[in-house]
Amino acid sequence: MPSPPSHPTHLDPSELGTKEYWDKYYQNDLDNADVDDEDEIEDDDQPDPSDLESWFDDVGAPAKTLEFLTSETFPLSPNYNHSGADETSRSHHPSVLDLGTGNGSALFALRFEGGYTGRMVGVDYSRQSVELARKLARQYISSSRSDGNVDANVESNSNSKTSGTGEGEMSFEILDLIHDTPSEQNWWPEAGFDLVLDKGTFDAISLSSATVLDSATDQERRICEMYPAKVLEMVRPEGFLLVTSCNWTEDEVVSWFTNADSRGTTTGKFEVYDRIRYPVFEFGGQKGQGVASVCFRKTADESQ
Ligand SMILES: C[S@@+](CC[C@H](N)C(=O)[O-])C[C@H]1O[C@@H](n2cnc3c(N)ncnc32)[C@H](O)[C@@H]1O
Numbered sequence: 001m002p003s004p005p006s007h008p009t010h011l012d013p014s015e016l017g018t019k020e021y022w023d024k025y026y027q028n029d030l031d032n033a034d035v036d037d038e039d040e041i042e043d044d045d046q047p048d049p050s051d052l053e054s055w056f057d058d059v060g061a062p063a064k065t066l067e068f069l070t071s072e073t074f075p076l077s078p079n080y081n082h083s084g085a086d087e088t089s090r091s092h093h094p095s096v097l098d099l100g101t102g103n104g105s106a107l108f109a110l111r112f113e114g115g116y117t118g119r120m121v122g123v124d125y126s127r128q129s130v131e132l133a134r135k136l137a138r139q140y141i142s143s144s145r146s147d148g149n150v151d152a153n154v155e156s157n158s159n160s161k162t163s164g165t166g167e168g169e170m171s172f173e174i175l176d177l178i179h180d181t182p183s184e185q186n187w188w189p190e191a192g193f194d195l196v197l198d199k200g201t202f203d204a205i206s207l208s209s210a211t212v213l214d215s216a217t218d219q220e221r222r223i224c225e226m227y228p229a230k231v232l233e234m235v236r237p238e239g240f241l242l243v244t245s246c247n248w249t250e251d252e253v254v255s256w257f258t259n260a261d262s263r264g265t266t267t268g269k270f271e272v273y274d275r276i277r278y279p280v281f282e283f284g285g286q287k288g289q290g291v292a293s294v295c296f297r298k299t300a301d302e303s304q
Helices: 019-032 061-069 105-112 127-147 201-206 223-234 250-258
Strands: 096-099 120-124 153-155 169-174 193-199 211-214 219-222 235-245 270-276 281-283 286-288 292-298
Touching: 019 127, 061 105, 061 193, 061 235, 061 270, 061 292, 096 105, 096 223, 105 120, 105 127, 120 127, 127 169, 193 201, 193 223, 201 223, 201 235, 211 223, 219 223, 223 235, 223 250, 235 250, 235 270, 250 270, 250 292
Parallel strands: 096 120, 096 193, 120 169, 153 169, 193 235
Antiparallel strands: 211 219, 235 292, 270 292, 281 286
């Protein structure tokens, strides 16, 4: 008898699982962006990250995730109350990687509202998304500099293999999370990122009908099956991953990521660290949240 799959049942594919959909989506945003790079930003027209379109805004997910990541209890938070905590294992300028960054709104919120000051990289496979996020970044950074609030640079490292991304820099890069290798990119930090974010990207990948050959089993697999293991490699040992999904329940998100099999390229695995609570609604006798945010912590590297 064949053994049962180690993951929840697949979703039916939809156009949200195609690159063409996202290219058009962000091209439309680019066409409608009202500030050109060269435009002056008026003092009374300061851009506000919470005005940007962000996935799952209707259920308050961007605000809830920001509140979680900047709370006194989250170890990477600038507001972390570290009395009694192990200071040696704490990064004061945590690096952040945003997977499927879209317009970059999650990183802008962390930087310009949340007080995160470390390196930030937003990646997306859509060139239009990256172009839009870079354009918005230049706008935010020039506006916050004129305010004297935040010291940050926006860098594009794609054209130069040798340019590093220093502390405090923010960059947006084209990367296909399934087919590219992040550790081969010039912006990759050796040990991986302290904090990795995914809001709606695993959802989009789960809606793709595309398959890849899994060399370990010599079988074709839906790309969402390969994704959790790829993400595991991007988080540094003892670092964090926050996944926000509306297509999978909290338990399904937990099942996908705690079963991530790294195929020997990292010794760690994901363990549930915390979950964000959303208002519960009842429909047809079933209770649900509509959206799930689960925070995972990667275990320490046992080979050290
Ligand atoms: C639902 S949107 C979420 C955007 C953003 N995270 C937010 O919360 O507003 C999903 C994003 O994932 C990106 N995406 C989907 N598949 C991808 C892949 N294989 N590699 C990189 N980005 C991908 C899409 O281009 C899109 O920007």
